[in-house]
Amino acid sequence: MSRARIDARFARLRAEGRAGFVTYVMAGDPDPETALAILEGLPAAGADLIEVGFPFSDPLAEGPPIQRAAQRALARGMTLQKSLDLVAAFRRKDSETPVILMGYANPLETPGYAAFARAAAEAGVDGLIVVDIPPEEADPLADALDAHDMSLIRLATPTTDDARLPVVVRRTSGFVYYVSVAGVTGVKEADAGAVAPNVERVRAASGLPVAVGFGVRTVERAAEVARIADAVVVGSALVDEVADALAANEDVTDRVLTKVAALAKSVRTARTPSRGA
Amino acid sequence: MNQIAPLNDYSAYPDPTGRFGDYGGRYVPETLMPLVHELEAAFRAAMADAGFRGELDGYLKHYVGRPSPLYFAERLTRKFGGAKVYLKREELNHTGAHKINNCMGQILLAMRMGKTRIIAETGAGQHGVATATVCARFGLPCVVYMGAVDVERQKPNVFRMNLLGARVEPVTSGSSTLKDAMNEALRDWVTNVHDTYYLIGSAAGPHPYPEMVREFQAVIGRETREQILEIEGRLPDAVVACVGGGSNAIGMFYPFLNDEDVRLIGVEASGDGMDTDRHAAAINGGRPGVLHGNRTYLIQDTVGQITEAHSISAGLDYPGIGPEHAFLHDVGRAEYMTCTDREALDAFQLCAELEGIIPALETSHALARLPEICTGLGPDGIVVVNLSGRGDKDVNTVAQALGRTI
Numbered sequence: 001m002s003r004a005r006i007d008a009r010f011a012r013l014r015a016e017g018r019a020g021f022v023t024y025v026m027a028g029d030p031d032p033e034t035a036l037a038i039l040e041g042l043p044a045a046g047a048d049l050i051e052v053g054f055p056f057s058d059p060l061a062e063g064p065p066i067q068r069a070a071q072r073a074l075a076r077g078m079t080l081q082k083s084l085d086l087v088a089a090f091r092r093k094d095s096e097t098p099v100i101l102m103g104y105a106n107p108l109e110t111p112g113y114a115a116f117a118r119a120a121a122e123a124g125v126d127g128l129i130v131v132d133i134p135p136e137e138a139d140p141l142a143d144a145l146d147a148h149d150m151s152l153i154r155l156a157t158p159t160t161d162d163a164r165l166p167v168v169v170r171r172t173s174g175f176v177y178y179v180s181v182a183g184v185t186g187v188k189e190a191d192a193g194a195v196a197p198n199v200e201r202v203r204a205a206s207g208l209p210v211a212v213g214f215g216v217r218t219v220e221r222a223a224e225v226a227r228i229a230d231a232v233v234v235g236s237a238l239v240d241e242v243a244d245a246l247a248a249n250e251d252v253t254d255r256v257l258t259k260v261a262a263l264a265k266s267v268r269t270a271r272t273p274s275r276g277a
Numbered sequence: 278m279n280q281i282a283p284l285n286d287y288s289a290y291p292d293p294t295g296r297f298g299d300y301g302g303r304y305v306p307e308t309l310m311p312l313v314h315e316l317e318a319a320f321r322a323a324m325a326d327a328g329f330r331g332e333l334d335g336y337l338k339h340y341v342g343r344p345s346p347l348y349f350a351e352r353l354t355r356k357f358g359g360a361k362v363y364l365k366r367e368e369l370n371h372t373g374a375h376k377i378n379n380c381m382g383q384i385l386l387a388m389r390m391g392k393t394r395i396i397a398e399t400g401a402g403q404h405g406v407a408t409a410t411v412c413a414r415f416g417l418p419c420v421v422y423m424g425a426v427d428v429e430r431q432k433p434n435v436f437r438m439n440l441l442g443a444r445v446e447p448v449t450s451g452s453s454t455l456k457d458a459m460n461e462a463l464r465d466w467v468t469n470v471h472d473t474y475y476l477i478g479s480a481a482g483p484h485p486y487p488e489m490v491r492e493f494q495a496v497i498g499r500e501t502r503e504q505i506l507e508i509e510g511r512l513p514d515a516v517v518a519c520v521g522g523g524s525n526a527i528g529m530f531y532p533f534l535n536d537e538d539v540r541l542i543g544v545e546a547s548g549d550g551m552d553t554d555r556h557a558a559a560i561n562g563g564r565p566g567v568l569h570g571n572r573t574y575l576i577q578d579t580v581g582q583i584t585e586a587h588s589i590s591a592g593l594d595y596p597g598i599g600p601e602h603a604f605l606h607d608v609g610r611a612e613y614m615t616c617t618d619r620e621a622l623d624a625f626q627l628c629a630e631l632e633g634i635i636p637a638l639e640t641s642h643a644l645a646r647l648p649e650i651c652t653g654l655g656p657d658g659i660v661v662v663n664l665s666g667r668g669d670k671d672v673n674t675v676a677q678a679l680g681r682t683i
Binding site: 056057058059060061063064067071074079080081104105106107108109110131132133134135136137154155156157158159160161164168179182183184187188 | 294302303304305306307308309310311312450451456457460463464467468469470471565566567568569570575577579580581582583584
């Protein structure tokens with residue numbers, strides 16, 4: 001499956017003429033059981049692809065929401081291996097929704113890339129995003145993932161100019177993740193007007209679908225981005241729901257999935273022509 | 278570790294991809310990669326420009342106060358009863374430590390690159406003070422990220438930075454110490470790439486920082502080499518320096534790398550002891566991993582989460598070490614010893630009492646290993662210690678550790 005699962009999903013989205021909705025959740029947040037319940041509910045709530053964050057003590061590209069989510073998960077004993085266990089549990093009930101693991105390099109160094117790639121493939125992971133492994137450092141990891149037909153998803157950013165773009169998209173597959181703001185996750189808001197030409201540029205250079213994230217928090221913003229990108233990624237706004245539900249002593253799973261459903265509806269209908277209602 | 282074949286030229290690193298053997302590299306988010314490449318190009322151009330080097334040398338002489346003396350520590354020598362001890366007096370530099378050497382080089386580079394805003398991280402506050410100092414001198418706005426815990430225990434340095442016009446941002450994420458300050462500085466950089474220069478103080482971070490910081494600190498070793506040849510007519514048998522991130526040590530070691538008869542000795546902080554988990558010895562108590570832009574030895578748990586370092590010396594209280602030290606350790610060119618909080622406190626007092634020099638707690642770690650090094654070398658031996666900083670900043674910490682009130 002793997003790469004094929006991502007490709008099949010984007011092919012279906014193309015056929016349906018709509019953008020995909022990518023949800024980011026942190027493995028083990030707020031606890032392993034609830035995280036699995038959220039994960040299992042995501043496809044029905046409207047997630048087309050799922051990113052599962054594996055927590056790291058020093059997440060240098062994250063804003064406060066995902067930093068706190070990682071701290072909550074680590075406090076409950078979450079590890080890379082347990083993150084893979086979570087994906088494996090999800091896969092027992094869902095064999096179609098692509099799952100992308102997202103995080104930082106150091107936890108991968110302990111098992112080593114080859115052992116990690118084997119375990120991830122067995123768990124049913126389809127792709128990997130490692131925020132602090134840029135293309136210049138990525139070959140050993142890409143080799144390990146290739147051996148199991150998993151995608152190493154690359155990040156393109158507002159600072160990625162035309163000269164650099166070929167470096168960024170080399171050896172990538174699945175889709176390219178366009179980071180819509182120069183900054184950390186969940187702080188700045190994406191400007192869809194400024195993002196549109198960059199999505200075109202990345203799509204042309206890579207020949208792959210482009211997912212846009214890092215600055216999408218609201219249904220309005222999600223709809224704007226859904227009109228120009230192949231997929232919309234929301235992360236910080238969802239982990240904030242976890243935090244808010246905990247603070248308000250509400251059901252975390254319900255609250256996250258309700259938010260997902262609202263965002264998914266916005267993404268799914270963004271390109272539907274208005275009937276002037 | 279895998280055995281690495283002996284090399285002919287230790288000074289030929291990093292390679293063009295920023296690697297010292299297995300270590301170093303550029304592990305930063307894509308947003309920063311174009312900046313990191315731009316920085317490397319600007320650094321190379323500056324170093325090839327006689328005008329830039331001349332300007333830097335001028336400031337080092339007239340503003341920093343270089344060259345720093347190489348001083349024969351007669352009473353420490355007699356006390357240890359072995360090799361002659363020389364102290365490279367970096368604590369006499371403006372701002373009281375070696376940190377200013379690097380800050381002066383980088384601020385001139387930042388201005389050459391047209392950057393208009395400077396950010397830095399600091400632990401004890403020495404690098405923050407040195408950065409705030411050069412920013413004041415050249416009129417650039419400065420933001421220093423400092424762990425909230427360190428802000429509390431280093432209040433005088435926070436006030437000094439404020440006096441110098443810098444804004445100190447207390448960092449409350451993670452463990453609220455130096456590593457978290459570095460995370461926050463990197464987050465600022467990623468957010469303000471267009472106008473901001475990140476002035477890293479350690480010989481760590483993504484390439485070209487380890488090489489660049491080494492270059493700006495190598496003035497220490499170059500002067501030492503000339504001075505010892507002039508005084509003793511030969512090279513020392515050993516040079517010794519404390520190692521946190523390792524900027525003062527690499528600055529001292531680098532000009533001696535190819536003199537294989539000169540032992541290079543780094544001293545890591547072992548805090549409460551290597552048999553506890555409260556230490557800051559990345560090489561002696563850690564294993565390789567990736568953090569803050571480079572691959573190096575890191576203090577981490579069994580599943581790759583970075584754990585908190587501990588040392589009485591805030592400047593050594595960091596879970597990593599510069600990648601070149603990791604390399605020099607693996608190939609056996611440098612030795613890395615350890616020193617506990619207690620041993621450092623004893624050396625701190627001994628140096629004050631016998632030489633009239635109050636060393637920084639960081640530096641005291643290097644001094645603490647002198648008895649065995651001097652005895653081992655014998656009376657014909659010569660050892661140079663990099664006296665990297667002065668200890669005025671540490672008097673509160675030391676008084677507290679000794680159970681005294683000021």
